[in-house]
Amino acid sequence: MNRSTTPADGEDRARLARRAIEALERVACATGRELDRHAAGYGVSDAKLEVLEVLLCARGGRACLHDLGDELGVTRPNVTKLVDGLERSGLVERRPHPSDGRMVQAHVTPAGAELADEALPGRERVMRDVWDGLDDDELARLIGLLEAVAERATAPARSR
Template sequence: MSSTSVRTRKKPQGTAAPVSEPPAQGVETVDTGFLRTLVGYNTRRAALAIIEVFMERMAVYDLKVVDFSVLSLVAHNPGVTSRQLCATLGVLPPNLVGLIAGLEKRGLIERRPHPSDGRAMGVHLTPAGADLTAQAEYTAAQLEVDATARLTATERKTLIRLLQKIYLPAGA
């Protein structure tokens, strides 16, 4: 039997026939044609490109992506509860507890009794938190412009709207 032929054994019942592979060869250009047709692949690639730069730019504020998200939500929703933050960000409560504690330890947020729910605490920015969040949001907004520079303003809005159609509930 020559070295290029494929050896096969008697196939057990109920199994697929062995697949013969062509001889190994190098690839000069990787074909991503199929992957580029997938929404998930394209979304993930775009997200990775933006998040990498986002993390670099947020490092000056010592913020991770989720820290920034929490601060921004609190800035725009003073008194938001931890339960609401978890639901909005898709974060498990045990994970949010440590995150909130860390932001509180840095003097960026504070918890106060909720005005209508005696069991809940509302989360508020401190003055230092408000300043840092305003600076970080400005940086994030500039990053978005930089990262989508090849899109027109209309295309940028359309892209955001289309992405939201994927993850937001209908009618939201």
């Protein structure tokens, strides 16, 4: 990383770091609100819509709850709560794993697939619209920067 473009003063660096975090949080919160507003028009939360999207991308429209949680980056209790809500709404059903009786899979129902077909294009539009102020090159650079920061932020503390 070229540090010649960053302030030498530690306080200035700390201020810039705080501003970066605040900007990321504003983008995440505003986007989250828009995504939830969109999903609410279909009677679900954005998190539930994302579960449907992941399931539809999975082979056979089904996944074990453990794998679903890993894919979504949520805890097991959270994925269970999401699937419970989708199941109550008739959008997902739980079925035993075909080869491992200890495991349960979430399956998208026809109603869940229909809702996803209607709602997911709008979800994609909301996510795309967030970045309308950037051209493709700027967006690619931003992605690279954010991925580098994310990699460092998620690395074990001893390697930092």
